Amino acid sequence: MVTQTDFNSIQPAWCPGCGDFGILNALKKALVKLEKKPNQVLLCSGIGQAAKLPHYLKCNVFNGLHGRGLPAAQGAKIVNRDLTVIAVGGDGDMYGEGGNHFIHAMRRNLDITLLVHDNRIYGLTKGQASPTSDLGMKTKIQPHGVSNTPLNPIALAVSQSCSFVARAYSGNIEHLTEMIQLGIKNKGFSLIDILQPCVSFNKVNTHAWYKERVYDIQSQDLHYDPTNMPAALNKSYEWGKRIPIGVLFEGKRETFADHWEVLHGKPLVDQSIPEEAIQDIINSFL
């Protein structure tokens, strides 16, 4: 029986009070609930405070380049579908430097889960604007305030029929754990955008700020249907006084592996190319 301590690793080097702790905790809980063992899990990341998370959770780790966690995660999943592959990074890593990969990972639709620690600021480089920073937020680099419109990852994902789109809040670990579980269970590309305060640099989107605003869209009285795309797209623009968290969209569709017959049998890593096949191919050039 796997327990949370089986996933313990080295001590995190995050700021005290950082939202990352909550996310790490929730991820461990989700993996235990799903009865995954450390050697069955692969965490892929790039660079940033969030991208250090894989070191703090015992499992297989591919901690690559800034913005490039997703391509590595997809390469690994293609060749070994037995691995539970999770990509993790911040808003800068996944929506900025790696934005192109995020878009195409949704299209490719491999069975992987993406956790974005969306703190709407650059932490590791000490407080510059991120792709999701609020308009007008002042930083050392943007002394007159951010002038670029913040990226709306949820609307982007819904508009691209992303297989599974959820938003969670690092201050609500129970709900976040459930979202991660659902994301991992979903057959296809799952985005979980996690609202998270940066206690050191983001003085706007604080715990108190979020607590006042977030509400669970799955509350029974709301009768929200995450399979209704126009409704989901509409909902993805709700931001400000009230911020919905929960499963915002389910765009279930054929996965990458469904399309590739060669991926239906044993994992690619366990397959070889028969010499007769290569000989036949060479002979076809005679």
Add this chain to the structure above:
Amino acid sequence: MSKPFDYTIAVGGEAGQGMLTLGLLLTKSLLKAGYYVSTLQSYQSRIRGGHNYFQVRVSSEPIHSMISRIDILVALDKNTLQLHCDELTADSVVLYNQERMQTAEVCGATLGLEISKLYPAAKSKEVLANSIYLGVLAALMQCPLSAMKSVITRTLAKKGEDIIRQNYAALDAGWEYLETQLAWKEKYLAPVPAKAQASLTVHGNQAIALGAMAAGCKFYSAYPMTPSTGVMETMAQFMDQTGVVVEQAEDEIAALNMVLGATYAGTRAMTGTSGGGFALMVETVSLTGIIECPAVIVNSQRPGPATGLPTRTEQADLEMAIYAGHGEFPKVVLSPGNHQDCFDLTRHAFNLADEYQIPVIVLTDQYLADWFTNVKPFDLSQVGIKRGKIVIPDSDYIRYQITEDGISPRGIPGKGEGVVIVDSDEHTEDGHLTEDLDVRVQMNEKRLRKMEALKQHMLMPEVIGEGDECALVCWGSSYGPCLDVVRALQARGGAISLIYFKQVWPLDETRISSLLSGYKKLILVEGNATGQLGHVLRGSTSICIENAIHRYDGKPFLFDELQEQVAVRLEVK
């Protein structure tokens, strides 16, 4: 014994006029019939219009290069006449469609064909004209029609018997017409060489892809980029037989990072690109160095800087390949110069990548990528797959164990109780990021120790010829033209050898130094303007080769021109 011959046939026209089809049919037929053949494809970066040409040199003796003269020019448009006028000689002939071009107002002899009269169906189906031209060419050289028919049957197999029959008829019509033209009949007589052997019709890109398949490559990810795309196309063409997954990435950065995800998980994987795409991959090449995952990267060069000449050839990415990536880490750069080496060195690249857990770059270029010539069927019995120190990770497995040879046992994630941790940060033996500077030094030294074994086991240059007078020094696709020049000069009594580098990095300084200093005179032949191999040799051995022949006009070295350039330098001494 029959008279030796050496003819160059050029087919020129607008993109979309079918010159590629005609050139390929001709090439395949001549190889099938048993001739010695070499080709050059020159095309513009457009799908329709412009000027493209396909040259086929056919000879009674083995050839590995092209020449600057055209003997038979098939002009599918007027532009072709104007552009190739200078390459024609008094003995050349121009074939053209009289119904399209009233006269071939050019230099030299012309032979106007009334295509639709020769075979009326060709009027509505223009592609049939290709088969008419093919018939005329066959008759000019008295090349056996059976080879052409068998190639047509194979090429058009999917289009059905009617189409094949029509093409046969068009081919016969072309042949029969020429037979009535007594002035031309047998003017370019080319009997099939007696000693010719069976040949594969593969271009360099296909040879590389075949090498990758033979090496057990199961995942190929790339972004299309001329002239490397043929590798991806070939991998995809045979995916049902090999079970390889070919994924077109959103960009070259994704392509190489996907490859690393795949090799991390234990599969052999490869990517291919050209200079601009390789430049995008450079940070990931460095990642490969520190995480010590294998990666095979093909860079099919084209002239730069930036977009440069997208569809032409050059050898100007050598130094970029060797020095690709920030920081210091071992890598290997291989530079095949012919199809056998494209096949062999690609397999070798996979073995090196696995054994040393490093990036291996295979440098080719547009000329080699598109080049057809006589290629002995590849022999699979020579194929050995060496995966290196792969292990099942047990519960106390660590990825970066410090070892004497610098190579750590490579665990495959998910295959054992342990976990496999790789990190782009400097890391401890267990793979976690560290800022312990002593560990940094140990890890850096561990990685760089692999360089020593790589040098010891480097593929030494192939030396062709004997004596200590003079040697041409080349790498990659300049091999073919250099080989032909060296053979020709040797036949004329010249004391000259060829040193062909098929591994350009790393170099074993001692052995390379002793090899090069064994000659009184060295002449560097490189398809670039600055002499990049020269720089590398100078850096590794202190030997400075001052005599150099460069070409950077987007074309490969041509036999006759290069021979002239080398001969001048030999007389100068």
